[in-house]
Amino acid sequence: MIDTTFEASWLVIALFVIDLVVRIAAVIIVPRNRRPTAAMAWLLAIYFIPYVGVLLFLLIGNPRLPRKRRRKQADINRYIHDTSESLEFGTLRPNAPDWFRALVRLNRNLGAMPIAGDNAATLIADYQESLDTMADAIRRAQRYVHVEFYILQTDASTDNFFRALEEVAERGVVVRVLLDHWANRGKPYYRQTLRRLDAMGAHWHLMLPVQPLRGRYQRPDLRNHRKLLVIDGDVAFMGSQNVTDSSYNLRKNIRRGLHWVDLMVRVQGPVVASINAVFLSDWYSETDETLTDEIDLFSVESGPGDLDCQIVPSGPGFDFQNNLKLFLGLLFAARERIIIVSPYFVPDEALLLAITTACQRGVHVELFVSEEGDQAMVYHAQRSYYEALLTAGVKIWMYRKPFILHSKSLTIDDEVAVIGSSNMDMRSFGLNLEISMLVRGEEFVRDMQRVEDVYRTLSRELTAEEWRRQPLRSTILDNLARLTSALQ
Numbered sequence: 029m030i031d032t033t034f035e036a037s038w039l040v041i042a043l044f045v046i047d048l049v050v051r052i053a054a055v056i057i058v059p060r061n062r063r064p065t066a067a068m069a070w071l072l073a074i075y076f077i078p079y080v081g082v083l084l085f086l087l088i089g090n091p092r093l094p095r096k097r098r099r100k101q102a103d104i105n106r107y108i109h110d111t112s113e114s115l116e117f118g119t120l121r122p123n124a125p126d127w128f129r130a131l132v133r134l135n136r137n138l139g140a141m142p143i144a145g146d147n148a149a150t151l152i153a154d155y156q157e158s159l160d161t162m163a164d165a166i167r168r169a170q171r172y173v174h175v176e177f178y179i180l181q182t183d184a185s186t187d188n189f190f191r192a193l194e195e196v197a198e199r200g201v202v203v204r205v206l207l208d209h210w211a212n213r214g215k216p217y218y219r220q221t222l223r224r225l226d227a228m229g230a231h232w233h234l235m236l237p238v239q240p241l242r243g244r245y246q247r248p249d250l251r252n253h254r255k256l257l258v259i260d261g262d263v264a265f266m267g268s269q270n271v272t273d274s275s276y277n278l279r280k281n282i283r284r285g286l287h288w289v290d291l292m293v294r295v296q297g298p299v300v301a302s303i304n305a306v307f308l309s310d311w312y313s314e315t316d317e318t319l320t321d322e323i324d325l326f327s328v329e330s331g332p333g334d335l336d337c338q339i340v341p342s343g344p345g346f347d348f349q350n351n352l353k354l355f356l357g358l359l360f361a362a363r364e365r366i367i368i369v370s371p372y373f374v375p376d377e378a379l380l381l382a383i384t385t386a387c388q389r390g391v392h393v394e395l396f397v398s399e400e401g402d403q404a405m406v407y408h409a410q411r412s413y414y415e416a417l418l419t420a421g422v423k424i425w426m427y428r429k430p431f432i433l434h435s436k437s438l439t440i441d442d443e444v445a446v447i448g449s450s451n452m453d454m455r456s457f458g459l460n461l462e463i464s465m466l467v468r469g470e471e472f473v474r475d476m477q478r479v480e481d482v483y484r485t486l487s488r489e490l491t492a493e494e495w496r497r498q499p500l501r502s503t504i505l506d507n508l509a510r511l512t513s514a515l516q
Contacts, residue, residue, distance in 0.1 A: 097313055101345035104309040105140040117298040118146030118330050121468060127361040128444065128468060132338055134357060135466065138350045141305070141339040147297030148333025149467060151447075151475050153435075153482070155274045158265075158292045159189050165259050165294070166192035172202040174258040174307045176235075178251065178449070179270035180207040181217045182224050186271050194228040205232035206310055208252045209239075216277040233314045236461075250344055252310065253460040255292075255449050256303055264303040266463060267292035268436045268449060284430060286402060291369075291435035291479060293447050293465070297331020302339035306463050309341070335469040342450065343461030351450045351464050352457040356382050358440045362391050367439045367480050369396040371432060374409045374453035374510075384420035393422045396483050400429035406453070408509035411502070418492045425487035433483065439476050444468050447476070 120143065132143045152158040166173050166189070173196060182190045197203045205225055212218050212234075225232045235252035237244045257265040269290035275281045276288065295303065308319055342350035359366060359382040366386055373395065375383070387393050395417065401407025417424060427433035438446040448464035450456045467473075 098345055100313050101309065104312060105346075108305055108309075109136075109140040117142055117144035117301075120145040121334065121336050124336075124468065125361075127357070131354070131357040131361070132466070135338055135340050135350070135354060138346065138348050138353065139340045139342065141302045141341065143336055143338040143466075144298035144302065145336050146330040146333065147295060147299045147335040147337045148331050149296075149335055149337065149465075149472055150294045151479060152267075152292045152294060153290075153479050155269065155288070155290055156185060158267075158269055158290065159186055159271065161294065162257055162265050162292075163188045163192040165257075165263050165265070166196060169196045169201045169259045171260045172204065173260075174204050174256075174304060174311075175271075176206040176252075176254055176256050176307050176310060177271045178208045178253045178255055179211050179215070179272050179276070180205070180221060181212070181215065181270075181272040181277060182221045183217055183273045183277055185273040189271055190224055190228075193230065194224075197228045197230060203228065203230040204307075204311065205230050206235050206252070206307070206314065207232070209234035209237040210248065211251060233311070235310060235314055237314075247459075249459060251460045252343075253449050253456070254306065254310070254341075254463045256307060256463060258300065258304045258307055261300055261304055262296065264295045264300040265292055266295065266303060266449070266465060267447060268434050281402070284400075286400065286430050286432055288432045288434045289427065291437060291447065295337070295465075297333060297335070297337070299331075299337035299339060299465070302337075303463070303465075306339060306341050310461070313345070333469075335467055335472055337468075338466045340448075340464045340466060341462070342457075342464065344459060345461065349457045351448075351462055352376070352379065354446065354464060354466065355379065355438065355452060358438060358444065358446065359383060359386055361444075362386055362440045364391060364441045365439070366391055366393045367396075367437075367477075368394065368452060369433065369435045369437045369480070369483065370452040371398055371434050371436070372403070372406045372410065372451040372453045372455070373397055373413070374406060374455070375413060376454055376457065379452060380413065380416065383422065384416065387421040393420075394425060394480075395422055396425045396427060396433060396435075396480070396487065398429070398431070398433045399426040399488070400432060402432050405509050406455075408502075408506045410453075412506035412510040414490065414495055418490070418495055424490040425484060426490050427483060427487045431486075433487075435479075435483075437476060437479075439473055439480070442473055443470055445473050445476050 136142060152161055173193065175193070193203050207221075212221070222232070236250055238248045255267060255269060267290065269288075269292050270276075274287040274289075281287075312318055340350055340354050342352075342354075356378055359379075366383070368383075383393060397410065401410075414424060436448060436451055445467045446464050447467070448462060450460070450462035450464050456462055
């Protein structure tokens with residue numbers, strides 16, 4: 029009996045010492061090179077649920093790509109910067125404001141992509157029209173088709189897209205395909221999609237594969253969230269839409285009647301080379317295969333338009349949060365109007381400060397989100413910021429259910445806009461590989477504003493009075509979700 033009591037006492041002491049060591053170590057290790065909010069969230073998790081918190085930190089506590097992949101990205105950035113340094117990409121529009129030139133220089137230093145003039149960009153706001161327009165462009169391919177989408181599924185809605193790939197592959201056009209591993213695995217039509225790619229002879233690879241038995245592993249919640257298509261280096265598509273049915277073929281979405289609303293842009297001109305460079309960099313990261321000898325990386329031929337465009341890639345392969353810095357620069361530069369479309373809006377302190385400061389400067393700010401949430405944690409984390417936004421004077425539009433507004437865009441005054449795959453949330457800033465396009469040109473902004481007008485007619489405004497009537501349970505859920513959103 030004495031021996032049992034003695035052993036139990038030592039066990040309690042050992043557990044106490046281990047717990048104390050873990051807590052002290054966490055204070056030293058967790059905050060290093062991490063945002064204060066993220067560090068605090070991790071420390072709270074480790075302190076309140078120590079064993080689970082430590083396990084989660086070991087599993088997903090490193091928001092960076094493996095060292096080898098980071099070296100690859102650095103090599104790619106240097107190559108693109110050095111190759112394009114002496115080239116001129118079309119004729120830029122005159123009289124760019126000083127802040128715009130400074131922002132372009134910042135993007136160039138962070139993401140290595142040059143600004144290009146003489147581009148044309150056409151918005152496509154209809155979901156099926158976007159898929160079919162991409163299919164039509166694929167059918168005109170002569171040399172290669174580069175496909176990179178976060179989610180890629182063969183289904184009834186995307187069959188025309190896949191048939192176009194099959195047709196060009198049959199006549200000898202090289203088809204290269206990248207799709208995110210974790211976003212597609214286990215999803216409807218995953219195996220059918222891979223079999224169809226194999227049958228057509230496409231060269232395909234999974235992005236950021238989590239396959240430890242094959243020696244491929246990184247933090248499992250890192251995602252390549254980019255959506256882009258390049259044909260022959262002449263035309264490209266990018267934006268928010270995946271290649272899948274608007275319901276994503278998920279039973280829960282079909283049961284709730286949910287459909288996604290997206291926005292894509294068709295691009296022609298010198299900037300297509302920059303979009304292709306993003307694909308080539310991701311291809312190299314996954315395959316170790318360089319394609320620069322086969323493909324003219326930087327075509328300098330003028331396009332059919334007059335837009336200045338700059339591609340800004342971002343993600344954990346970069347040292348800095350390129351997309352966040354782009355958004356912050358634009359928000360602080362705005363003088364009259366800011367329109368944000370972001371289905372998942374979970375800002376960090378800097379972004380929230382930039383938006384509220386803009387309101388205090390007298391800038392008109394509107395935010396478009398969805399009335400319905402498809403991801404509970406993000407939905408509630410997003411809601412936790414509504415009070416601060418409404419108090420500052422932000423006009424919040426909620427796109428009516430059963431539709432999920434999935435477009436991602438930002439317009440500043442009447443001359444500058446951003447469109448791409450990046451949400452304004454901490455996941456997009458720190459964990460996702462994204463692609464954004466900065467555009468200068470009144471004609472493009474007018475097109476964006478027409479899309480925003482349509483969204484406005486299909487939305488309802490959230491008022492401060494309505495928000496104050498939220499039940500206590502919703503406030504608790506929102507605040508808890510806000511804490512977990514910072515676990516990066």
